[in-house]
Amino acid sequence: MYLAGGHRLIIVDNLSTGKRQNIPAGAELVEMDITDPGLEKMFDRFHPEVVNHHAAQVNLRRSMEEPLFDTEVNYFGTLNLLECCRRHPVRQFLFASSGGAIYGDGVVVPTPEKALARPMSVYGTNKLCGEGLIRSYAEEFGFTATFLRYANVYGPRQNPHGEAGVISIFLDRLRTGGVPVINGTGDKVRDYVFVGDLVAVNRFLTAKGLDGTYNVGTGTGTTVNALARDLLAALDMTMEIPHGPDKPGEQAISVLDASRVREAMGGFAFTPLAEGLARTIRVEGT
Numbered sequence: 001m002y003l004a005g006g007h008r009l010i011i012v013d014n015l016s017t018g019k020r021q022n023i024p025a026g027a028e029l030v031e032m033d034i035t036d037p038g039l040e041k042m043f044d045r046f047h048p049e050v051v052n053h054h055a056a057q058v059n060l061r062r063s064m065e066e067p068l069f070d071t072e073v074n075y076f077g078t079l080n081l082l083e084c085c086r087r088h089p090v091r092q093f094l095f096a097s098s099g100g101a102i103y104g105d106g107v108v109v110p111t112p113e114k115a116l117a118r119p120m121s122v123y124g125t126n127k128l129c130g131e132g133l134i135r136s137y138a139e140e141f142g143f144t145a146t147f148l149r150y151a152n153v154y155g156p157r158q159n160p161h162g163e164a165g166v167i168s169i170f171l172d173r174l175r176t177g178g179v180p181v182i183n184g185t186g187d188k189v190r191d192y193v194f195v196g197d198l199v200a201v202n203r204f205l206t207a208k209g210l211d212g213t214y215n216v217g218t219g220t221g222t223t224v225n226a227l228a229r230d231l232l233a234a235l236d237m238t239m240e241i242p243h244g245p246d247k248p249g250e251q252a253i254s255v256l257d258a259s260r261v262r263e264a265m266g267g268f269a270f271t272p273l274a275e276g277l278a279r280t281i282r283v284e285g286t
């Protein structure tokens with residue numbers, strides 16, 4: 001999206017889960033860890049005007065098993081980037097935060113940005129702390145801070161270990177003749193948002209240079225059982241999907257009220273789940 005807008009695009013990624021073949025033609029890859037003290041050399045070389053920070057340890061369960069690692073990447077990595085912005089002023093800093101992991105249970109549904117943030121994981125806590133760090137640097141050093149609190153994102157070429165890995169895992173199993181397993185009763189409710197909609201939102205918020213916090217989700221909740229049915233329908237398949245043990249520590253329901261960004265974008269319509277699943281399957285060639 002930045003290339004299409006005529007910008008020069010430098011991607012900093014350590015390729016821990018990212019793949020070289022997903023780097024778009026025309027973008028320049030700097031293979032580096034965001035916690036690397038040498039990150040500043042990259043700022044010296046390219047003088048970025050906009051920093052769009054999406055690099056992260058994205059596995060919520062791993063954050064509970066290896067909290068120090070999650071904190072190293074998601075908290076100190078963000079701080080390392082901000083230290084570069086202290087010495088090399090940027091115009092705007094966009095941050096991929098998490099509406100799925102920040103709010104926790106017991107909030108109004110669909111959940112608006114003003115709801116109390118009470119994360120239930122180290123991952124969610126570090127995302128919330130990351131927002132705080134960025135806000136304080138933005139105030140001190142005079143740049144625009146834009147927080148994108150994503151719901152459960154899905155789409156082609158997805159990392160199955162991230163927050164909304166269920167779609168990618170189910171698709172992979174069904175495509176290779178395997179049988180997916182639903183953890184627990186399958187009644188947990190999530191807000192699945194198509195990656196193409198994130199591109200539109202990022203493009204808009206960058207072009208307008210808007211600051212503030214924006215939920216990015218459809219406002220529609222889907223249980224894992226219903227998701228499994230939708231996936232089977234999209235693939236024109238029928239089968240009984242078995243249930244396995246529940247995974248503890250996950251909230252029961254997460255659905256976001258994204259009216260703030262929808263209205264800012266003049267009534268943007270998020271892609272319905274059935275359409276997004278069909279597009280994902282088409283691109284992945286199932």
Ligand SMILES: NC(=O)c1ccc[n+]([C@@H]2O[C@H](COP(=O)([O-])OP(=O)(O)OC[C@H]3O[C@@H](n4cnc5c(N)ncnc54)[C@H](O)[C@@H]3O)[C@@H](O)[C@H]2O)c1
Pocket residue numbers: 012013014015016017018019032033034035053054055056057058073077096097098099100149150151152153154158159162163164
């Ligand atoms: N997928 C979701 O449902 C979801 C929901 C909310 C927020 N997010 C956020 O969106 C962003 C992208 O997530 P994703 O789901 O596309 O996951 P992903 O794993 O596909 O993307 C993360 C990227 O960060 C890179 N990376 C990881 N650690 C790094 C490090 N130390 N230094 C440099 N690069 C590093 C990885 O190689 C990868 O390219 C993340 O910040 C994530 O927390 C995702």
